[in-house]
Amino acid sequence: xxxxxxxxVVGGGIHGCSAALHLAARGYRVVVLEKDRVGAHxxxxxxxxxxxLGRATAEVPLAVAAAAYWQxxxxxxxxxxxxxxxxxxxxxxxxxxxxxxxxxxxxxxQQGFTHEGVIGPEELRRLLPAAAPDCIGALHVEGDGxxxxxxxxxxxxxxxxRLGARVCEGTAVGAVRRxxxxxxxxxxxxxxxxxxxxxxxxxxxxxxxxRLGDRVPLEAHAPMLAVTAPLTPLVDAVVxxxxxxxxxxxxxxxxxxxxxxxxxxxxxxxxxxxxxxRGLAQFLATxxxxxxxxxxxxxxxxxxxxxxYTPDHLPVIGRGTAEGVVHAFGFSAHGFQLAPAVGAMVAxxxxxxxxxxxxxxxxxxxxxxxxxxxxxxxxxAGSSRAARQARFRGSGWSR
Amino acid sequence: MSAAxxxxxxxxxxxxxxPAGMAAASIxxxxxxxxxxxxxxxxxxxxxxxxxxxxxxxxxxxxGADYAAxxxxxxxxxxxxxxxxxxxxxxxxxPLVTGAEIGWTDGxxxxxxxxxxxxxxxxxxxxxxxxxxxxxxxxxxxxxxxxLLKSSSLxxxxxxxxxxxxxxxxxxxxxxxxxVPVAAxxxxxxxxxxxxxxxxxxxxxxxxxxxxxxxxWIAAIRRAGVRHIxxxxxxxxxxxxxxxxxxxxxGDGRWREIATEHVFLHQGVVPSVNLSMAAGLAxxxxxxxxxxxxxxxxxxxxGSPGLFVAGDGAGIAGWQAAEARGAVAAQAALVRLxxxxxxxxxxxxxxxxxxxxxEGRLRPFLDAWFRPAEAFRVPEDPETVVCxxxxxxxxxxxxxIAQGLAGPNQLKSFxxxxxxxxxxxxxxxxxxxxxxxQTGRPAxxxxxxxxxxxxxxxxxxxxxxxTFDDGAGHG
Numbered sequence: 090x091x092x093x094x095x096x097x098v099v100g101g102g103i104h105g106c107s108a109a110l111h112l113a114a115r116g117y118r119v120v121v122l123e124k125d126r127v128g129a130h131x132x133x134x135x136x137x138x139x140x141x142l143g144r145a146t147a148e149v150p151l152a153v154a155a156a157a158y159w160q161x162x163x164x165x166x167x168x169x170x171x172x173x174x175x176x177x178x179x180x181x182x183x184x185x186x187x188x189x190x191x192x193x194x195x196x197x198x199q200q201g202f203t204h205e206g207v208i209g210p211e212e213l214r215r216l217l218p219a220a221a222p223d224c225i226g227a228l229h230v231e232g233d234g235x236x237x238x239x240x241x242x243x244x245x246x247x248x249x250x251r252l253g254a255r256v257c258e259g260t261a262v263g264a265v266r267r268x269x270x271x272x273x274x275x276x277x278x279x280x281x282x283x284x285x286x287x288x289x290x291x292x293x294x295x296x297x298x299x300r301l302g303d304r305v306p307l308e309a310h311a312p313m314l315a316v317t318a319p320l321t322p323l324v325d326a327v328v329x330x331x332x333x334x335x336x337x338x339x340x341x342x343x344x345x346x347x348x349x350x351x352x353x354x355x356x357x358x359x360x361x362x363x364x365x366x367r368g369l370a371q372f373l374a375t376x377x378x379x380x381x382x383x384x385x386x387x388x389x390x391x392x393x394x395x396x397x398y399t400p401d402h403l404p405v406i407g408r409g410t411a412e413g414v415v416h417a418f419g420f421s422a423h424g425f426q427l428a429p430a431v432g433a434m435v436a437x438x439x440x441x442x443x444x445x446x447x448x449x450x451x452x453x454x455x456x457x458x459x460x461x462x463x464x465x466x467x468x469x470a471g472s473s474r475a476a477r478q479a480r481f482r483g484s485g486w487s488r
Numbered sequence: 489m490s491a492a493x494x495x496x497x498x499x500x501x502x503x504x505x506x507p508a509g510m511a512a513a514s515i516x517x518x519x520x521x522x523x524x525x526x527x528x529x530x531x532x533x534x535x536x537x538x539x540x541x542x543x544x545x546x547x548x549x550x551x552g553a554d555y556a557a558x559x560x561x562x563x564x565x566x567x568x569x570x571x572x573x574x575x576x577x578x579x580x581x582x583p584l585v586t587g588a589e590i591g592w593t594d595g596x597x598x599x600x601x602x603x604x605x606x607x608x609x610x611x612x613x614x615x616x617x618x619x620x621x622x623x624x625x626x627x628x629x630x631x632x633x634x635x636l637l638k639s640s641s642l643x644x645x646x647x648x649x650x651x652x653x654x655x656x657x658x659x660x661x662x663x664x665x666x667x668v669p670v671a672a673x674x675x676x677x678x679x680x681x682x683x684x685x686x687x688x689x690x691x692x693x694x695x696x697x698x699x700x701x702x703x704x705w706i707a708a709i710r711r712a713g714v715r716h717i718x719x720x721x722x723x724x725x726x727x728x729x730x731x732x733x734x735x736x737x738x739g740d741g742r743w744r745e746i747a748t749e750h751v752f753l754h755q756g757v758v759p760s761v762n763l764s765m766a767a768g769l770a771x772x773x774x775x776x777x778x779x780x781x782x783x784x785x786x787x788x789x790x791g792s793p794g795l796f797v798a799g800d801g802a803g804i805a806g807w808q809a810a811e812a813r814g815a816v817a818a819q820a821a822l823v824r825l826x827x828x829x830x831x832x833x834x835x836x837x838x839x840x841x842x843x844x845x846x847e848g849r850l851r852p853f854l855d856a857w858f859r860p861a862e863a864f865r866v867p868e869d870p871e872t873v874v875c876x877x878x879x880x881x882x883x884x885x886x887x888x889i890a891q892g893l894a895g896p897n898q899l900k901s902f903x904x905x906x907x908x909x910x911x912x913x914x915x916x917x918x919x920x921x922x923x924x925x926q927t928g929r930p931a932x933x934x935x936x937x938x939x940x941x942x943x944x945x946x947x948x949x950x951x952x953x954x955t956f957d958d959g960a961g962h963g
Binding site for chain 2: 126128129133134239240243247315316317318342361363364366367369370373374376377383384385386387388389390391392
C-alpha cells in the first residue's frame with residue numbers, strides 16, 4: 090500500500106473518524122490509519138454518554154457545540170447511532186453536594202450557559218422514583234442522553250468513507266519523518282505520504298505526539314463498565330452522582346448500564362485491559378446506594394476500554410510544534426459526546442482557519458511551557474493557512 | 489476431611505466435579521494437598537454422572553454401565569478429603585505470575601482468592617443448533633432432556649429427537665430403556681459418514697467395543713419401532729407460540745413434517761471455554777471438532793504456570809479420557825506444589841497417559857462420523873434467530889458482516905449478538921462460523937469473541953459485598 094493523501098489521520102476511534110468525516114466533506118483526500126480496528130478501544134466500548142452536564146468549565150462551550158450536532162446526528166452521519174434523548178441528573182446525597190451544584194450553576198449562568206439547573210427533593214422523587222431516600226436533589230439537564238458508542242463510531246467511519254476517506258485497519262504507524270513539505274509515515278502495510286498528520290490516537294496519542302516533537306504527559310487507564318440482565322423499567326434518565334463515581338442508564342431492552350470512570354488496568358503494548366474487581370465492587374456499591382432496587386439485579390458482563398488521560402483531564406486539541414501536525418487526543422474518558430464538534434475544529438486547524446471556539450485551554454503545549462505563553466502560540470497558529478493551502482494545491486493532492 | 493484441613497487456605501482449586509475434576513481433586517487430596525472442588529450442581533458427577541449418588545439401582549441400570557461407573561468416582565472423592573462445595577459458581581479467573589486469582593459465589597456471597605494451582609475441568613457444552621423455531625417453547629437440547637431424565641426422572645412422551653452425535657443415540661436409548669415412547673429420530677448425520685470415518689481413521693476399528701456400543705443404540709431404536717429418518721438436510725420447528733411439530737427436508741428437496749410438542753436437538757458437544765477464554769489463556773481452533781480448544785501441554789498445563797485444563801474442556805475426548813486427563817493434571821499440579829518429584833509424576837501418570845492415547849485414537853473417527861453439517865451450523869434462513877438472548881437473526885448478522893464488521897467482537901458491539909445473560913454460550917460458535925462462511929476466511933484466523941468477568945452472572949450485591957481473601961480458608 091503506497092498511499093498518498095492530503096491528510097493522514099492516525100487513530101480510528103470516534104475522533105479520528107469524525108476528523109476524517111469533516112475533512113473529507115471539505116474535499117480533502119484523507120486516509121485513516123488504525124492499528125487495530127475502528128472503535129476497538131475506548132470509542133467502541135464507552136458508556137455512550139451524550140452529556141453536557143457537569144463538564145469542566147473549559148469544556149462547556151465545546152460540549153454545547155457538539156450537542157447541536159447530536160440533535161441531528163442522522164443528518165451528519167446518516168445513521169441514528171442509537172441516540173436517545175433523555176435527561177441527565179447527578180444526584181446529591183448531602184447538603185454540601187447540593188450547594189456545590191448551586192454554585193456551579195451560578196458560575197455557568199454568568200458565562201451565559203443556562204442548560205444546567207438544580208432540582209430539589211420533590212422534583213427528584215418525581216423524576217427518579219426509584220432513587221434512595223438519601224438523594225436530596227440533583228444537578229439536572231434536559232436533552233442530554235446517550236448513544237450506542239460502537240454503532241456511532243462505525244457510522245462516522247462509514248460516512249467518512251462515503252465522502253471519500255480511506256480507512257485502513259490493522260495499519261500501525263511506525264517511523265514518521267518530514268519529507269519535503271509533508272510527512273512520510275511507515276505503516277504495517279506500506280508507506281503513506283501526507284501533507285498533514287492528525288493525531289487522534291487516543292491513549293496512544295502521547296507516544297505519537299512525542300515522535301512528532303510534542304511532549305504531552307498521558308496516562309493510559311481502562312475505565313470499566315458493567316451491565317445487568319434486562320430489568321423492568323426502573324430509571325428513565327441518565328444518572329450520575331455528585332459525590333461518587335457513577336453513571337447509570339437503563340437501555341431500551343431493560344438492561345442497566347453502570348459505569349462512572351472507575352478504572353481497570355490498561356496495557357498499551359498489547360491493547361489489553363484487566364478489570365479491577367475491587368473498583369468494580371466499589372461503583373456497583375454506589376449504584377446500589379442510589380438505586381436500592383438494583384441489589385438483586387444480575388451483572389451479566391463487565392468490560393473496559395483503553396483511554397488516555399491528561400494531567401488536568403482536559404483534552405489536547407491544537408496544532409503541534411512541527412509543521413503539519415494537529416493533535417486531538419487525551420479526552421480523559423469524556424470525549425465521546427464532543428467528537429462531532431472536535432472533528433470540525435480539527436478540520437479548521439488543518440486548514441489553518443481559526444476555529445469557531447477558543448481552544449486555548451486545550452493547547453498541546455500547556456504541559457511543557459509557562460502558562461503565560463499559551464495565548465501567543467494560539468495567535469500565531471492561523472498564520473500559515475495560505476501557505477498550507479498552497480502546499481495542498483502545489484502537490485496536486487487536493488481534489 | 490479434617491477440620492484442620494478445612495481451615496487451611498486451599499493449595500489447589502478444581503473447577504467442575506465431573507470425571508476430570510473428581511479425579512484431579514481426589515488425587516491431590518489423597519496426596520495431602522488442601523483441595524477445594526467447586527461445582528455448580530447440587531451433587532458431584534458432572535453431566536455424564538449427574539445425580540448418580542441419588543439414583544436408584546434400577547434407574548442407574550437403565551442409564552447404562554457408563555453411568556453406573558460414576559459411583560466409583562464419587563466414592564473415591566468422598567474418601568479423599570477434598571472439600572467439595574456444591575452449588576458454587578466460578579465467575580472470575582485471571583492468571584497471576586504463578587497461580588491465579590479466582591472468584592466464586594454460593595449465590596449469596598462472592599469471594600475472590602489467590603491460589604497456587606487451578607485446574608479447570610469445566611467439561612463440554614452442546615453445540616448450538618440454530619434452526620428456524622429453535623427458540624420456541626417445547627424445544628430443548630438433548631442434553632437438557634437427559635438432565636431432566638437423570639436428575640428428576642422426567643421424560644416427555646412422543647418427542648422427536650433430531651440431529652447427530654453419540655449423545656443423541658444414547659439419550660434415545662435411555663428414553664426407550666425407561667419405557668418412554670419416542671415419536672421419531674431425524675438424523676442429520678451425512679449419509680455414508682460412518683464408512684468414510686472408518687476409512688479415514690482405521691485405528692477406531694481396533695476398538696470394536698465402542699463401535700458395537702454405537703450400533704447397539706441404533707439397533708435399540710430400530711427394535712423399538714421408532715421412526716428413524718436418515719440423511720436429513722434441513723430442519724424447521726413448526727409452531728407460532730410453542731412447538732407443534734417439526735419439518736425436515738431430504739436430499740430430494742421436499743419438506744415433510746410430523747406433529748410433536750417436544751423437539752430435542754443435538755449436534756455434538758464442544759469444550760466449555762468461557763472461563764479459559766476469560767482468563768486470557770491461548771486457544772486454538774480445532775478444525776476436526778469445529779471449536780476453540782485451550783492450548784495445553786501433555787500435562788494439561790496452560791501457558792500460565794499453575795493453571796491447568798483437563799477433561800472435555802481441553803478438547804472433546806469422552807469421559808474415560810477426561811478422568812485420565814484429570815489424573816495427569818493432578819500429578820503435574822503435585823509437582824508444582826512441591827509434593828511430588830517430576831520423576832514420580834511421570835511414572836504415576838504413565839497408565840493414564842496410555843488411556844488418553846487409546847481414547848485419542850478413536851476421536852478422529854467419531855469426529856468424522858458425527859461431524860455436524862455446515863447447513864446446521866451456519867443458518868441458511870435469514871429469519872433464524874442466532875443470538876437467543878438479544879433475538880438477533882442470521883440475516884441481521886449477515887448484513888452487518890457485509891458492512892465490514894468481520895470479527896465476532898465487532899459484530900457483538902454492533903448488533904448486540906452475544907451480549908445477553910447466556911454470555912454467548914448459545915451463539916459464539918455460530919457467530920464465528922457465520923463470519924468464516926461469509927468472508928471465506930479460515931475460522932482459526934478470526935479472533936474469537938472476548939469474554940470478561942463475570943463469566944457467569946451474579947448479583948450487584950454479591951459483587952458489591954464480595955470478600956477478598958489472600959487464602960480462601962472459610963468457604
